[in-house]
Amino acid sequence: MTEPYLVIVNPAAGGGRCRKLLAPALQRLRAAGILLNVVETGGPGQATEIARDAYAHGHRRFLAVGGDGTSYEIVNGLFPGAEASERPMLGFLPLGTGNSFLRDFGHQDVEGATRALIAGRTQPADVIRLRHRQGILHYINLLSVGFAADVAVMRARRFHRYGQLGYLLAIFTCLARLNRRPFPLSIDGERRFDRRRCLFLSFNNSKFTGGTMMIAPQAEVNDGLIEYVRWGPIGRFGLIRNLHTLYDGTHVKHPLALRRPARQIEFQLDGPIDVMIDGEVLTLECERLDVLPSALTVVV
Numbered sequence: 001m002t003e004p005y006l007v008i009v010n011p012a013a014g015g016g017r018c019r020k021l022l023a024p025a026l027q028r029l030r031a032a033g034i035l036l037n038v039v040e041t042g043g044p045g046q047a048t049e050i051a052r053d054a055y056a057h058g059h060r061r062f063l064a065v066g067g068d069g070t071s072y073e074i075v076n077g078l079f080p081g082a083e084a085s086e087r088p089m090l091g092f093l094p095l096g097t098g099n100s101f102l103r104d105f106g107h108q109d110v111e112g113a114t115r116a117l118i119a120g121r122t123q124p125a126d127v128i129r130l131r132h133r134q135g136i137l138h139y140i141n142l143l144s145v146g147f148a149a150d151v152a153v154m155r156a157r158r159f160h161r162y163g164q165l166g167y168l169l170a171i172f173t174c175l176a177r178l179n180r181r182p183f184p185l186s187i188d189g190e191r192r193f194d195r196r197r198c199l200f201l202s203f204n205n206s207k208f209t210g211g212t213m214m215i216a217p218q219a220e221v222n223d224g225l226i227e228y229v230r231w232g233p234i235g236r237f238g239l240i241r242n243l244h245t246l247y248d249g250t251h252v253k254h255p256l257a258l259r260r261p262a263r264q265i266e267f268q269l270d271g272p273i274d275v276m277i278d279g280e281v282l283t284l285e286c287e288r289l290d291v292l293p294s295a296l297t298v299v300v
Contacts, residue, residue: 004035005063005091006054008047008074011040013066013096015161021095022065025110032118036063041070051077061089063117067096068279072139075278075296079127079138083292087124091117091299097163098279100208101141104221105300108211116299124294125221128205130277133285140296141278142209142216143289145183146200147231150174151210152276167210175240180233184268187228187260193268199239199256202229203265203289207249209276217249218259224293225261232256265289 007026011019026036041047051062051074062078064071071092078088092102092113099108107113115121130137144152151170158173159166183201184193202209204216204227219227234242234256245251252259267286275282 002035003059003061004037005061006051006059007036007038007063007065007093008050008070009038009040010047010066010070010096013070015097015163018066018095021110025065025093025095025114028114029117034117041073045073047073048077051075052081053077055081055088060086061091063091063093065093065095067094068098068100068141070096071101072141072278072280075127075138075140079129079292079295080136082295087295087297089122089297089299093117097160098211100211100279101206101221102300103208103211104206104219113299120299122297122299123222125296125298126205126224127292127295128203128226129290129292130284130286131288133272133287137277137284138292139205139278140221140298141206142202142204143275143277144200144202144209144215145273145275145286146181146198147174147178148200148202148209148215149274149276149281150177150179152279153274153281156281164211167213171243175236178236178239183273186266186268187262188264189266193266197233199231199234203227204229209279213246214249215246216259217252218261221298222294223261224291225263226265226289226291228258228260228262228265230258230260232258263291 064074102108155166155170159169180197182195184195186193202215204219207219216227272283272285
């Protein structure tokens with residue numbers, strides 16, 4: 001008998017939209033013969049606890065119902081436990097505000113995700129591991145520092161109620177406060193640390209963030225690599241002129257831009273910094289990034 005999906009629901013996702021749309025979405029999956037066991041989270045971090053406990057008790061099929069933050073919490077419940085055990089499977093019902101990971105596969109809506117689940121369309125995905133001063137985190141989309149993280153912080157603190165418009169409001173607020181600074185790092189064991197000022201750095205497993213911004217147009221979710229994207233200290237007016245290129249991926253062609261595949265990143269920071277990791281905003285002292293190749297099966 002096929003193992004049922006453990007459906008982990010964040011009912012507050014999408015400003016409460018998730019709760020309203022949940023029943024018909026689950027009914028369609030059940031009508032297609034998919035077995036579901038449903039549990040709702042009651043607050044931040046609970047999806048991690050639920051997934052960790054379920055994995056420890058033998059569950060291997062999970063369904064994230066919410067946004068990028070819900071799947072991020074579930075991934076951090078599955079890992080690091082899954083590193084030395086059977087590869088888990090993760091499907092998605094995107095009922096939250098942001099669903100950037102799914103856009104790599106040509107959809108980011110409930111219809112596309114439902115079709116993938118019914119068809120059983122799966123593929124392996126890398127998981128990127130972040131070691132920081134306080135512990136270890138895992139992600140499947142991206143980690144950003146600098147302007148991209150500043151925008152995420154601003155949106156989370158001031159404009160989270162406005163959906164996609166909130167990203168635009170946060171962008172223009174951060175533009176007015178433009179802060180270009182160094183984030184010293186070394187790539188793949190190089191002795192020299194890059195200490196140049198920059199607008200932002202992004203360490204990507206997939207292409208998109210914020211739903212529609214194509215930060216890493218050459219990223220592949222199962223190539224065993226981190227797609228590193230750097231945009232140097234572009235000025236305010238230069239950023240305004242080139243802002244649209246963040247949405248079609250052509251920003252990587254700018255003279256101040258750099259993209260490079262990497263297997264590991266070493267940081268040499270002076271202290272904690274704001275980071276945006278799979279839609280979540282955290283303050284961490286990052287130490288190292290590396291890749292767990294094809295550590296997760298995703299239903300896409």
